[in-house]
Amino acid sequence: MHDLTQRTRPGANGTSGPNGTAARRRSPRELVPALAPLLGLVVLTVAFVVVGTVSGVNMSYSVQTLINQSVVIVIIATGAIFIFAMGSFDISLGASTLVAAMVGGLAYNATESLVAMLVACILTAVATSLVSASLAAVFNLPVFVTTVAMLSVLGAVAVALVQTTGGAQIKVDSSFARQYDTLPVKLSVAVAFLALCVFLFTYTRLGRVEKLIGGNPVTARLTGVSMKKTAIAAFAIAGLGVGLGAFLTVLRTPTMTTSSAADIGMNVLVAMVFGGMPISGGPRTRIYAALLGGLSMAVLNQTMTTLLATSSAGNGISQVVRALFFLAVVWVATSGHRSKLLPR
């Protein structure tokens, strides 16, 4: 098998070559798109601070709220980047999160063990994710198709799980959940998972192979890359992210219904794209896209809520402004992609 390890060309990416040749510097035309998601987050943060200060918002609580509202999305989206980097598309992330959270909730109710809940969430999510990957591999179908099927199946599973309680909800003891629904717990889980993902995506063969598959699957296959093994690894990592997201979801919202986590799937996609993730995957994939995008979404939502809530048309205007801002950031971030075949 070929060694896919990328060796940095002398002088590439602004570094000096061993022979001391002049480094190639990125032009502003390249830098602006590359930095657009980060600049978007900075602009939004400035707006958030200005609006919050002028409106007398409780900034301390507001920052906690930002973290609370973005951490699950960031975790799930970061895991999902392993799927999207290959040019695949998983539409069942929200449903997977719901089912994993429900199983985790039922596991806690049966055992009253936090660890059992965590394990149940992760195993369910990873298993669900691997079923999608395996179906795609066995039947040689696009992953998107199998995840569409999984979306329906998981919806039915969620209904069945709720019905096991004989009521409308799966409830976990809220005093127990409150005990662990804290910033240190959330940040610990998020930092650990993000560190793992950054390591795997940036410093191991897996990340490079995924980008290669996303950029040109034919070349990847001819190079000897095992598409199935790579896909299964990607889905397993994404499943781990979903499992951890589900675990935090149970702690945050211990009352679960069939409509819980309904908007997670869409929010994950928006967060990734907002963070500069090319939806076609490939070499421009950045593992930090989910973090930037998730935070940007939360800051934008919070700012718009503060700014427009008292207006009678506030919610409508807020959604339009969010959409415009989203389009602007993504347009700038992807503008460089349209002019070249491959990144340099």
Next chain:
Amino acid sequence: MKISRSTALAATAALGLSFGLTACGGGSDSAAGGGSDPVKMCVLVADATSSEALGFKDYYTTYIQENFPVEFVYSEEVGDADAEKRAMESFIANNCEAIISFASADRPTQIQMAEDAGIYYAVATGTLSDDQYEEFKDYQYYVGAIGPSLGVEYQAGYDMAKYFVEQGDTRFAIYGAGVPYYIDMHIYRTAGMLAALAEEPSTSYGGATDFGAILGKIMQDGTVKVADFQSDVYELTGYHEVWSFDDAAWQANLAAVVASKPDVILAAGTGFAVFGAAVADTGITIGDIDAYTDENGQAMKEGLVGYLAGKFTSSIGPIFAATYAAVEGHPIRAEGDTALALEQGYWVATSPEQFDAFLAGDTIENPFYGKAELEQFANGDQGYDTFEAFVAAYTYVAD
């Protein structure tokens, strides 16, 4: 025209910074208003589009806001417990002084969050279960709940079915609305309807004849199964549920229910909105539990709706008064310094004349619960006993 990246980035930055400028402008406008700052009350809504919800909002943002120093801030439509929590977090961060909730996915969490943040919290158009009330009744910032209890919901369904039985109708269809979504009030209303029919000796649902067993079966199934209805006297010709207007199968089932030619469609909610067009010129009557709106009034005049148990728009006035009083430092507390738990019922109209009388008596300009009635409680001039009697005075009591 070609838009350069730098132009777009500048536009993005300008858009972001314009938030700040807008906020500065907004601040100036508020300051120019003069007088004391209004009480900032935040309203959590699970339904932002129905005529009933719009009527409630109109009452608060038009009538109450004009007559009391209060500013209402509405949430987006929240569909689940997590959305409720996010909205609550935004309310708390934005310094709301009180929260009135119309959303019920996870009330315990809402109450706990408000208590932790030191913000007054009240439940409108509903009540807590007995267990929940016991858990939260002593909370300092829990104002209480005023609205139909689940017992009232059951009674509303029961009374409606009983009315048509007494009219001599024998062929029924049921519209369960949000039963599969486990919306408690719809389940209790539907169970009430079946319990009323099951009073006839040969009639049962899933072998059950009493309310509790019927309720349990619906809870277990998450739906109503026509095949489980047994009777020598009545016929359950069809059953329909939810609001999937764009779904062909859902539309087909709706048509099938109408084609089964029931005398009456008993609806647990939004009956006319779902079946109104389909039953025109069929002779089928709709019994509905909804709200006193112009649309339902017109339907009753056209004979499409024969029975309406509904909330009236200003029924949310008393909970506002109690919440406002709490913010102003003179909370209305029940015996033992506990939170309010007061029931409100439905008004029932079985003729256009009755309907019009209710509708005309409760307008935004001249509501049943007007400034004069609410002020005495909002200002702390009256205590709990008077308030309880005041709320009960407009409560519908089944005959």
